[in-house]
Amino acid sequence: MNTLDSLRAEFLAALAAAADREALAAVHQGWLGRKGRLQDLFKQMRELPAEERPAFGAQINVLKEELEAVFMARQEELLNREGVARVDLTLPGHPVRTGSLHPLQQILDRITGIFTRMGFTVEDGPEVETERYNFDMLNTPFWHPARMESDSLYLQQGHMLRTETSPVQIRVLEQVKPPVRIIAPGRVYRNDKPDASHSPMFMQVEGLYVDHGVTFADLKGTLLEFYRRMFGPDTRLRFRPHFFPFTEPSAEVDVSCIFCGGAGCRVCKHSGWLEMGGSGLVDPAVLTGVDLDPEEWTGFAFGLGVERMAMLLYGVDDIRLFYENDWRFLEQF
Amino acid sequence: MFFGLFLNFVTVRKNPDGGVTMKISLSWLNDFLPVDTSPAGVAALTHELTMLGFEVESVQRIGRELIGVVAAFVEKVEPHPNADRLRLVTVNHGAGRLTLVCGAPNVAEGLTVPLAQLGAVLPGVEQPLKKARIRGVDSEGMLCSEVELGLSDDHSGLKLLDPADWKPGDPLARDYNLQDVVLDLEITQNRGDAYSILGIARDLAALRGVPLSRPEAPAAPAADGDERVEIVLDPACADCSRYAGQRMSGVRVGPSPRWLVNRLEAVGLRSISNVVDVTNYVMWELGHPLHAFDLREVRGRRIHVRNAAAGERFTTLDGQERTLDVEHTLICDGERPVALAGIMGGLNSGIAADTTEILLECAVFDSVGIRMGARRAGLSSDSSRRFERGVDPRDVEAVLRRASSLVALTAGGQLAGGCADADPRPWQPQPLTLRSARCNAVLGLALSAERMRAHLEALGCECETSAEGLRVTPPSWRHDLEREIDLIEEVVRLEGYEQVPQPDSARVPLGQRGNPRRELLERVRREAVGLGFRQVMSYSMTDPRQLERVLPERPVLQIRNPLSQEMSVLRPSLLPSLLETAVYNLNRRAEGQRLFELDREFHPDPACATGCRESLHLALLLVGQLRPESWQGPAEAYGFHDLKEVVLLLLSHLHLEGLRLLPYLDGVFSANSLAIERDGERLGVFGQLEPRLCERMGTEWPVFALDLDLESVARLAPGLPRYQPFSRQPSVLRDLSLISPAELPAGALADTLLEAGRPLLQQVQVVDVYQGKGVPDGCVSRSYRLRFNDRERSLSDADVDPVVTDLLKQAEQRHGARLRS
Numbered sequence A: 001m002n003t004l005d006s007l008r009a010e011f012l013a014a015l016a017a018a019a020d021r022e023a024l025a026a027v028h029q030g031w032l033g034r035k036g037r038l039q040d041l042f043k044q045m046r047e048l049p050a051e052e053r054p055a056f057g058a059q060i061n062v063l064k065e066e067l068e069a070v071f072m073a074r075q076e077e078l079l080n081r082e083g084v085a086r087v088d089l090t091l092p093g094h095p096v097r098t099g100s101l102h103p104l105q106q107i108l109d110r111i112t113g114i115f116t117r118m119g120f121t122v123e124d125g126p127e128v129e130t131e132r133y134n135f136d137m138l139n140t141p142f143w144h145p146a147r148m149e150s151d152s153l154y155l156q157q158g159h160m161l162r163t164e165t166s167p168v169q170i171r172v173l174e175q176v177k178p179p180v181r182i183i184a185p186g187r188v189y190r191n192d193k194p195d196a197s198h199s200p201m202f203m204q205v206e207g208l209y210v211d212h213g214v215t216f217a218d219l220k221g222t223l224l225e226f227y228r229r230m231f232g233p234d235t236r237l238r239f240r241p242h243f244f245p246f247t248e249p250s251a252e253v254d255v256s257c258i259f260c261g262g263a264g265c266r267v268c269k270h271s272g273w274l275e276m277g278g279s280g281l282v283d284p285a286v287l288t289g290v291d292l293d294p295e296e297w298t299g300f301a302f303g304l305g306v307e308r309m310a311m312l313l314y315g316v317d318d319i320r321l322f323y324e325n326d327w328r329f330l331e332q333f
Numbered sequence B: 001m002f003f004g005l006f007l008n009f010v011t012v013r014k015n016p017d018g019g020v021t022m023k024i025s026l027s028w029l030n031d032f033l034p035v036d037t038s039p040a041g042v043a044a045l046t047h048e049l050t051m052l053g054f055e056v057e058s059v060q061r062i063g064r065e066l067i068g069v070v071a072a073f074v075e076k077v078e079p080h081p082n083a084d085r086l087r088l089v090t091v092n093h094g095a096g097r098l099t100l101v102c103g104a105p106n107v108a109e110g111l112t113v114p115l116a117q118l119g120a121v122l123p124g125v126e127q128p129l130k131k132a133r134i135r136g137v138d139s140e141g142m143l144c145s146e147v148e149l150g151l152s153d154d155h156s157g158l159k160l161l162d163p164a165d166w167k168p169g170d171p172l173a174r175d176y177n178l179q180d181v182v183l184d185l186e187i188t189q190n191r192g193d194a195y196s197i198l199g200i201a202r203d204l205a206a207l208r209g210v211p212l213s214r215p216e217a218p219a220a221p222a223a224d225g226d227e228r229v230e231i232v233l234d235p236a237c238a239d240c241s242r243y244a245g246q247r248m249s250g251v252r253v254g255p256s257p258r259w260l261v262n263r264l265e266a267v268g269l270r271s272i273s274n275v276v277d278v279t280n281y282v283m284w285e286l287g288h289p290l291h292a293f294d295l296r297e298v299r300g301r302r303i304h305v306r307n308a309a310a311g312e313r314f315t316t317l318d319g320q321e322r323t324l325d326v327e328h329t330l331i332c333d334g335e336r337p338v339a340l341a342g343i344m345g346g347l348n349s350g351i352a353a354d355t356t357e358i359l360l361e362c363a364v365f366d367s368v369g370i371r372m373g374a375r376r377a378g379l380s381s382d383s384s385r386r387f388e389r390g391v392d393p394r395d396v397e398a399v400l401r402r403a404s405s406l407v408a409l410t411a412g413g414q415l416a417g418g419c420a421d422a423d424p425r426p427w428q429p430q431p432l433t434l435r436s437a438r439c440n441a442v443l444g445l446a447l448s449a450e451r452m453r454a455h456l457e458a459l460g461c462e463c464e465t466s467a468e469g470l471r472v473t474p475p476s477w478r479h480d481l482e483r484e485i486d487l488i489e490e491v492v493r494l495e496g497y498e499q500v501p502q503p504d505s506a507r508v509p510l511g512q513r514g515n516p517r518r519e520l521l522e523r524v525r526r527e528a529v530g531l532g533f534r535q536v537m538s539y540s541m542t543d544p545r546q547l548e549r550v551l552p553e554r555p556v557l558q559i560r561n562p563l564s565q566e567m568s569v570l571r572p573s574l575l576p577s578l579l580e581t582a583v584y585n586l587n588r589r590a591e592g593q594r595l596f597e598l599d600r601e602f603h604p605d606p607a608c609a610t611g612c613r614e615s616l617h618l619a620l621l622l623v624g625q626l627r628p629e630s631w632q633g634p635a636e637a638y639g640f641h642d643l644k645e646v647v648l649l650l651l652s653h654l655h656l657e658g659l660r661l662l663p664y665l666d667g668v669f670s671a672n673s674l675a676i677e678r679d680g681e682r683l684g685v686f687g688q689l690e691p692r693l694c695e696r697m698g699t700e701w702p703v704f705a706l707d708l709d710l711e712s713v714a715r716l717a718p719g720l721p722r723y724q725p726f727s728r729q730p731s732v733l734r735d736l737s738l739i740s741p742a743e744l745p746a747g748a749l750a751d752t753l754l755e756a757g758r759p760l761l762q763q764v765q766v767v768d769v770y771q772g773k774g775v776p777d778g779c780v781s782r783s784y785r786l787r788f789n790d791r792e793r794s795l796s797d798a799d800v801d802p803v804v805t806d807l808l809k810q811a812e813q814r815h816g817a818r819l820r821s
C-alpha cells in the first residue's frame, strides 16, 4: 500500500467521523488546507529524483481533486441534514407602511409623460389670475356668462381664481416667440357646488402648438396620437363642430369608448363615444392679442380634464372621493 | 383654452360656453324638409345634427298613435232591438256607410264624431279593434269618447267634432296624433340663427343639398282703412334698430286648436290662449320673438321706444315689479311703458279674455343690450335668450305675415291696415373675402374654390369669384360670419370634420425646453413616496374658522362669491387641511398616517400683479401608530425621531448642502421642533405640532409634521450628487459609554467626539441611552459607537488608541463627560 492509498483511507475515515460543521472544518484544514497533509506531499515531491517528480505530481493532483469532491459531497449531506431554524409560516408578515402617489397625480403624470415625449414642454402659471389673462386675452367678450359670479370665483381684493389653465398659454406666447409647443396642467376653479360629478376645483391639462403652417389636420393627428398612447392603438377619435371664443374652427373631441370599443355600453350611454374635451385652431384674435400675425402663424389648442380621465380609467363614480383623501380610497392606487 | 366645463361631460348643469338647450319636434321640422321618424331615421338625423355642431342631448318619443280613427257623420239613430240603453247608429265615414252599436247618451243624428274603424289601434289597447256582436247585433266599429282616444278622462259621452272643421273620413291623427319625436339640441353661443326650427332645418338642408320648404302663410284678410300705429324710436336709444307693429282687429281670444297645443307642449311650452300661443309658436318656428299687446291698452295708438330712467319701476307680465336702470330699453305707449324691450311684456297691456284688437310687435334689439338688461333684471326669457344671440333683422315682414296668418286662422281677425315699420338703420350686407389657398392651408385640405362656394351658398351666402378666391356676402341671419376664419369654419363644417385627414403622427418640431421646477417637484414627490408617505390632494379653498383654530390671524385671500363658508378663503398653508385629513382618517380606523401634500399656498401680496403670492410647499405629517399591535409586540406610536429620520433622508436625497438645524418654536410647532436653515434663510420647519392645537382639531395623538418651502429649495437648485470616493479598507469599531450631565444634548457630545477624532473617526452613532442604577442622579449614560477608517490602509489598535485617548480628554474638558466603568 503506497503513501497515497493510506492517505486516502485516513481521510475517508476522518471525514466519516466528522459529525458537525466544526469537525468538518477541521478535516478540511488538516488535509486540504494550506498547511494540510496534501500540501505536505507536494513538499515531499521535491525530495524525489527529478525524473519521478512529474508522475508523482500528477498522482497527487488526481488525489486532491478526488478528495475535494468527496469532501464537498459530505459537506452538502451534513448541511442538508442540519437545515435552517424553522419559523411559523402561518404568522402574519411584519407591517410595512408604504407610500403612494395620489390617483390624480398618477394620471396627470401619465398625461404629461405622453405629451412630453411628443415634444411638448410643461408650463406653469398662477392660479390667482387677472381677468385680463383669464378672459380678455382669450377673446372672451365682456358679456360672456363665464365671467359671471355664478360661474367663476372672484377674490375680495380683486382678481379671480383661474377658470382654466389657458392664461398660461397667453403668458408663454407673450414671452416666447413661436414655435411654441406646450401643455399647461394645473388646478382650475369654478363656482360649482360639489356633488358626484362636479367640483369647485379640478385639474385640467391644456395644450397649445403655434408654428408656421399648423393645420386642422395637425390638431387631429396630434390628438389621435395622444389618445392612442393613452388608451391603446385601436382608439378612434371623432371631432364635432362646437364653439369656443378663442378657437375657430372649434371641435369637441370624442374618443371611441374604452370599455366597449364603440359598440355601445352603459358608460358611453350606448353612443360608442366618450367626450374628452374641446379643441380647435387658435382664433386669429388671440394671436393678434399677443402681437403675432395670424397670416404668418397658426396654431391649435386643446384641453382635457384629469378627473374625467381618472374616473374613466379607475371606474370612480364620485369626483369628491379624490379630494376627501380617505385612506381606504387612496390605498387602492 | 376655455374648453367648457370638462366635468360637464358627466352631467350638464351649467353651460359656461353660453350654449342653450332647445327642444325641437320632428313633426314640426317635417314642415320644412322631409324627416324620417323611424328609429333608424332618427339615429341618422342625430348623427347629421351632431356633425353640424348641434349636440343631441336626448331623443324622446312622446304621445300615442291613433290609427284607423276617422271623423264620421251620424246619419241615423235607431233603438237596439234587444237593449234599452243601446242604439243602432248608421254613420257616413267618407268612404261609405256602416252600422254599429253605441251606448253613449249623447249620440244624435247630425253630429260629427270620431269613429274607430275595424282594425283601429287605440291608445292603451294592444289588439286592433275587431268586429263584435253586441246583444245579437253586429257592430262594425266603435264611436269614441275622449277616454278611448286617450285625450282625457272624460267618458260622459262621445267626443264632438266641429263639422266646419271635420269632413267624414278625415283621420283624427291630423289633430290628435300626439305621437312625435322630440330632440333636445344644444345650440352654441355663436349660432343665434339656429335657435329655431327654421334654423335647424336650414343647416340640415344645406348639409343634404335639398331645398327648404316653408309652411304656407296665406295673408290674413284685411279690414277696410289703414289704421296703423305710430312708431317713434328715440334717437338716444341705441338698442333698438328696428320696430314693426301689425294691428289686427276682430280677434276672438280663446283656447288654441289641438294641433297648436300639441306642438307647443311637445317643445315644453304651455298653451295660454290662441293669440299668445301664436306668438310663441312663431318664435319657436322662425326664431324671432314677438309680442302681442291688447291695443286698448296702447294709449294714443302710439309706440315710443326709449331708454329706461335709472330707478324707473315697471311691472312685467309675471306680476313682478322691477327696478330698471339706463341699460334697459322700454317700449312705451303714448303715456307709459308697456313692455321691457326684448325681455318681457308689461302686466298692463297683455292679452285678456275680452281683447279684440291687438298689436303684434316684431322688433330687432341689440344682442348685448338685451343680454346685459336681462342679467340686470335677473330675468331670462325665451325672448331674451333669442335676442341675446341675435335675430335676423331682415325677416320682420315674413315673421309678421306668418303670425297674423296664424292669428286669423286660430282667432279670426283682420289686418287693420299695413305694417308700421320703423327701420332707421337698415341692415347692410358685409362682404368678406375668402382666399381658397388660405382656407386649404388652415384646414389641411385640398378643396376647389367651387366646392367652397357650394357649401357657402347652401348656407345662404352670396358668392362671387374674385382674384384670390371668393367674395362672400353672408346672409342677414348669420351674425357670426364676420371674418375669413368664420367662413373657413363653415366650409369645414359642411365638408365634414371627418374629411380632414388624420395623419398617423403629427409633425414634431425640435426638442423643447425642460422645466427644472417641475422636475424638482417630481423628485420631491418620488422621495416622499419612497419614504412611505401617501400623497393627498385637498381643496385650495378652506374654512376661515378652521384656519383660525390652527393658524390664528394669518392674512388670507377671501373669495368674494364663495360657494360656502367652508370654502371661502384660499389656504395660506397646507398644514391645516393635512391635519384635518389625518384626523378624518384616524376617525375611520386608520391606525397610523404618513401623509404628504405638495401644492401651493396663497398669500396676499400687493407687490404681485395678481395681488397674490403663490408658493409651493411640501407638507408632510406623521401621526398615530408607527406599528400596530401584533404578535411581535404592542403598538408603538410615532415619535419625533421618526420624523427627524424622514426629514434628514429627504433633505439628503435632494442633495442640499450646508443646511443647519436650529431650535424653533411658534404657535403651531411646539418646542420639540427644528428649523432648517441655509445661510440664514429658513427653508422649513419640522417637529411636533402644539398638542392643544391638535386637540382642537380632534386628535390626542402627538402629531409630527414638516413644512418645507419648495420655492426656497428650488432657488438653491439642488442638482446632482457629487461622488465621494469611499474607502475599501476595513473599519475599526469602538464602543464608549460616557456619563455626562443629563442636560447635555447627545448631539453636542457626538459633535465634540467627531471633531476630536478627525480624520480617522468617520462616524459616531448613539447606540444606547441609560439612566438609573450605576449612573449618578442628574446624569445620563450614553453609548457611542465610533467607526474609524482610513482610505489608504487597514487600521490597527495602535492607530486608534491614541485618538480615543485624545477624544476622551476633549469630552471630559468640554462637557464633563467621563467613561462609565
Ligand SMILES: [Zn+2]
Pocket (backbone or CB within 6 Å): A257, A258, A259, A260, A261, A262, A263, A264, A265, A266, A267, A268, A269, A270, A272, A273
Ligand atoms: Zn361604451
